[in-house]
Amino acid sequence: MSDRPHLWMRHEARPTERRAPLVPEDAATLVRQGVRITVEDSDQRAFPLADYAAAGCATAPAGSWTGAPGDAYVLGLKELPDGPAALHHRHIYFAHAYKGQAGADALLGRFTAGGGALLDLEYLTDDDGRRVAAFGYWAGYIGAALAVLHRRGRLTAPLVPTARPALDALLAADAADDDTRALVVGALGRSGRGACDALERAGLDPTRWDVAETRDLDRPALLAHDLMVNTVLTVRPVPPFLTPADLDEPARRLSLVSDVTCDVTSECNVLPVYDETTTWADPVRALRGGPAPLDLIAIDNLPSLLPVEASRAFSAELAPHLARLTDAAAPVEGWDPVWARALRLFETATAPLEEATRVR
Known part of the structure; x- marks a missing residue:
């Protein structure tokens, strides 16, 4: 048996998800390195299935990951569909299940029921605790861009994916006449840098706060x-x-909040002033009306609005780590530390659920 992994990239269940965790160019590199890759058909992904086939990937119908070989790692981005009730594979995606989010226990219970495992993309970190692959820059860029467009009366719904040149042209259109006082909190991180770049593109000079300013x-x-x-x-x-x-x-002068982080329902939420994210169909929600209105933008898949740019940047960071995975049927001893840490985190999170099952 080869010690190279088998990756199975699934179609995304969320209708507004256009990104891919692995783009065709990087898939071709992995295939040349001996990685087996199967890509599901998707009518919404920004990259055609034919491009993956040309890169040497096998193809499969949308949603067929449930019947994938047991040695496959199922690769995705956003939430899984509600079924099946028991998850048998090792899944790689953003699960949002480790900070007390709504539905987290039910999701982790599906993994324990089926003997599968979660290797959460949010928790793939290097030895210094820094994430090895992230969409943060583009999330911040688009979150700030939408806020500017809304303030200028240029934001139309439903939102549709675009490309950066078109978005930047919109941001620059009214830059000379805008005296908005903008604040970016977390300005030194990936998302914060993206937000600051978008605001500067729009002609604004944002106030930049990070750890020192939020500590007090x-x-x-x-x-x-x-x-x-x-x-x-x-x-x-x-x-x-x-x-x-x-x-x-x-x-209060503040009239618009764009929450890029969207930790709603989590005990780690730093903006406990709303309880539901906004959507592409309805991107803005009023938190207060009347003479002092305050609007909210809180979309939890912002980078999908620039799907090609965001996917290529993320895939370039993730692909080298995918190459270091071993066959899913092989022992985990000796795993690359990035993946070993993610697996240990899953095992720690699910230990109470497994104990409760044994007690019953």
Whole structure:
């Protein structure tokens, strides 16, 4: 048996997901290295199936991952469909299941029921704890861009995917006449840098806050901005940046929040002023109306609005680590540390569920 992995890239169940975790060019490189790759057909992916076939990948119908060989790693991005109830494979995707999110226990229970495992893309980290592959830059860029377009009355719904030149042209169109006071929280991270770049493209000079500024938050200064872009991702509860009381503060100037992080329903949410994300169909929600309105943009798959650029950047970072996976049927001893850490995290998260099953 080859020690090279078998990757099975699934069709995304979410209708608005256009990205791919692995693009055809990087798939071709992996195939040349001996990695077996199967790609499901998808009528929404930004990259045609024919391009993967030309790269040497096998192809399969959409949704056929449930019957994939047991040694396959099922690769995706966003949430799995509701079935099957028991997950038998090792899955690689953004599961959002480790911070107390709604439905997390049910999802992890599906893995324990089927003997599968989750290798969460959000928790693939190097020895210093830094994520090895992320969509953060593009999430921040688009989150800030949508906020600017909304303030200028140029945001139309439903949102549709585009390319960066077209988006940048929209941002530059009214730059000379915009005096928006913008704040980026988490400005030194990937998402924060993307948000700052988009705001600068729009002719704005944003205030940049990071750990030092949020450790002792100047709430009146935050509320004195017109627009806030939140890009902070935390793995432990911290004091919130905004509370419902802040929204009713008479001196509040803040009129628009773009929450790139979207940690809604998590105990780590730094913006506990809303309980549901917004969508491509309805990208903006009013948190307050009347003479001092405050709107929210909180879309949890922002990079899919620039699917080609975002996918290529992410795939370039992820592909070298995919090449270091071993056959899923092989022992995990000696695994690449990036994958070993992700597996240990899954095992830690599911240990209470397995114990509860044994007790019953």
